[in-house]
Amino acid sequence: MDLEFISKLIKHTDTKIVMLVMDGIGGLPRETDNKTELEAAYKPNLDKLANNGICGLHLPVGHGITPGSGPGHLGIFGFDTKKYQIGRGTLEALGIDFDLKPGDIAARGNFCTIDKDGKITDRRAGRISTEKNQEICKLLGERIRIPGVKVFVETVKEHRLLIVLRGTGLKGNLIDTDPQEIGAKSLEPKGGPGSEKTVEIVKNFLKQTKDILSNHHPANMVLLRGFSEKPNWPIFPEVFGLKSAAIAAYPMYRGLARLIGMDLLETGQTIEEEFKTLEENWDNYDFFFLHIKKTDSYGEDGNFDSKVKVIEQVDGLIPRLMRLNPDVIIVTGDHSTPSVLKSHSWHPVPLLIWSKYCRADNVKEFGERACITGGLGPNLPAIEILPIAMANAQRLEKFGA
C-alpha cells in the first residue's frame, strides 16, 4: 500500500511496535542435514512467537531481485524501493553515518595518482591506508575554502572518501569526474539543467584539491562519482504517526534510519547492549527499529554455524522483549544472505508478526519452509509489512464508511 494512502488513515493510540530486523536472516539448506540457518537454530522463543503469530515470507524488492541494504531496509519500512532509490553519493554518506541536511550534495571520492600531465596512473592511489586517508581529508577540510559553501571531506576507508557540499541552490545532477580508465585525465565537471553553480563549485574544489595535494604523491588528486542530493522523501514518523527510534550498531543502518527521520539511540556493539537500549528507551517511543547485523556478516562469510549462534543469541533475548509488553512484534530480515552463497540473495525472507489480534495461522516454527504456508503468504511485498503492523497496533482508521 502506498504511503499516501496509509498516511490518511493514521490514528494515534499508545500502542508500541517493535521491528526486529535480523539482517540477511533468510538462508539456504546446508548439505549435511538439509536445514537452513534458521531451521538449524535452537530458538524456542522465536518459535513460540511464530506459533502465536502470523507468518509468511516477504519479497524485499520483487521476484528474483537481490536487494542491497538500502532497498532491503526501505522496503520493510514501507517505502516502494523502485520509487525511492538512493543515489550512490548519498549511500556513501549513510555508510559513515554522515548527517546529511536537506539540499546537501554528496559524492563518492577516490584518492588517485596523476602524473605531471594530469593523466591518471592509479585510480586508487596505491590503496593508501585509512590513517593516511584521514590525514589528507583533515588537510583538505581545513584548507579548502569556497565562498558561500561549506565543504565536508570525510574519510570512508583506504582510498575512498566522501565529499559533501552544503549551500543554497545546489544540484546533484552532475556526471562523474572519474573516467574509470588509467591513462585518461580526470573529466571536467559537467551537469544537467540548473547545475551551473554546482559545476563551478566542484571545479573550484578540484582545483584547490590539486594544488593542496601536489606534494602528496601517491594520493595527489581526487576522482568524484555518484553526485546526488539528499533525497526529499516522506518522513517515516510523520507518514505512520509513530515516534520512532533506531537501535543499530552499524553506521549504514543508522544512516538509513536517519534518512527517513527516525531518532538514533546511542547503543553498544553487542546484541545484548542493543536490547538494553531498547529497555532504557521503552517509554519514549512508539516504534523501535532494532537492527542485528551479525546474521548478515556471518552469512557473507559463509559461516553457517556462527549465523546459527547469532540467531540463538537473539532468541535468548526475546523474553526481555516480551517483558516490555509490546503490542506488535515484527521479526524479519531486510533480505536473505544464505551462508551457502556467501552473499545477499533473491530468496523471500521469513517474516512473523505477533500481536494480540494477529489471527495466528498454523505455522509452529520460524523457518523458511515453515513460513511458506503461513497466513501472510510466501511472497508478501515488503511494503505491506508496516500497514499490517499498524493495523495490529490498532493505529489505522477504517477506510470508507
Added chain:
Amino acid sequence: MDLEFISKLIKHTDTKIVMLVMDGIGGLPRETDNKTELEAAYKPNLDKLANNGICGLHLPVGHGITPGSGPGHLGIFGFDTKKYQIGRGTLEALGIDFDLKPGDIAARGNFCTIDKDGKITDRRAGRISTEKNQEICKLLGERIRIPGVKVFVETVKEHRLLIVLRGTGLKGNLIDTDPQEIGAKSLEPKGGPGSEKTVEIVKNFLKQTKDILSNHHPANMVLLRGFSEKPNWPIFPEVFGLKSAAIAAYPMYRGLARLIGMDLLETGQTIEEEFKTLEENWDNYDFFFLHIKKTDSYGEDGNFDSKVKVIEQVDGLIPRLMRLNPDVIIVTGDHSTPSVLKSHSWHPVPLLIWSKYCRADNVKEFGERACITGGLGPNLPAIEILPIAMANAQRLEKFGA
C-alpha cells in the same frame, strides 16, 4: 517485474536455463478418481524435480482470464501480456511461421464469393480445399504487382489466407474490409492517421485481386481483417542477456519465439526428436524454450488418457535433460487445457523451478493441488518466472547497494 528493470541488472555467466513448456498442462479432475491429468500420470522424474525444486502455480494473464497461445507464451517469457498484445494479422503470420520483418503489415484474409453486383453471398467461398487455396494464392502472388511494395499471399488453411505488405512508410491502423455480413459489399479500405499510402495499396491489391479471380467462382474475392504491423518489441535474448533457442514442432510457437528474437532450431515432429535437438545444440545456447504441443491438443480433444500418456512420455525423457547438467529447469505450461472442458481455461498453471539454489519447498509431487502450497505460491504472475529463473542462474546483479 518489468523488462526494463530486469534488463538493467543482467549479468553474464555461463549458466544454462531450460524452459520446458507442456502446452495446456493444467487440468481438472476426472470423475472416476478425482485426479487431474498431471495427478493421474506416472511421472517419477517430474515428481523428483518437484521434490527438489520450488513449486507453485502461475497466472498467465490474470485471475479468471483464459489465455490464447500468444499471451500464454508471452507471459512465461516475461512479457506483460496486457502491454504486449499481438495484432490478429501478425498472429496469423506467426501461425504459419511466416518470417515477418520490421515494418511489415499483415492481415488475415478469407476467400469469399461475391455476386455480379459485388455483394457477398458466401463469406468462406464454400470452404474451398487447402489445395485450391494454395493454387489461387500462387496465382495472386505471381500476378499482383504494386509499385514499391512486395506483396505476399500465403495459404493458411481452407478459405483462410495471409496477406503481408512489405515496403516503407506502411501503417497497420486500417479497419477490416470484411463486413462480416452476407448480402453486404466488401468495405472500402480506410485507416487512421498516416495510413493514406497503405489504404491506396490495399485498394490497389483488392482491385487486382477482383480482376484476377473474376473467373474463379466460388473463390472470386478476398475479405481482409486484423491489419497489424509487426510489433517493435524488446528482444528476449537482449533483455535477458541469454543466447536463446526455441525447439518447437508447431509453426505458431516457432512464430512466437521468432517474434521475440529467439533462434529457431530445426527439429522433428516427435517429443523424442525435440529432446535430441536439445542435446545436439546444448553447447550453443544459454536458454532453451522446449515446446510440447500434444498435451494441449489432447486436452482440446477431451482425451484425458492420451494427455496423461504425453506427460508420461515427457517424464521418461527428463533423465536425458538431467544428463546435460542444466543449471536451471523450469517446467510449466502456457495455460491450462483441462480435458474435461475441451478448451483452454483460466486455471492457474502448475510450475516448478529447479536449481541448486532454488530453496526447495515441501512439495513432493508435480500436480495442481500439490503445487498450491509451494514456495512460489498458488497465483504467481507468469511474468515473474523468468526473473526467478535468472536469479537462480545467478545472472542478475544486486539492486542497490
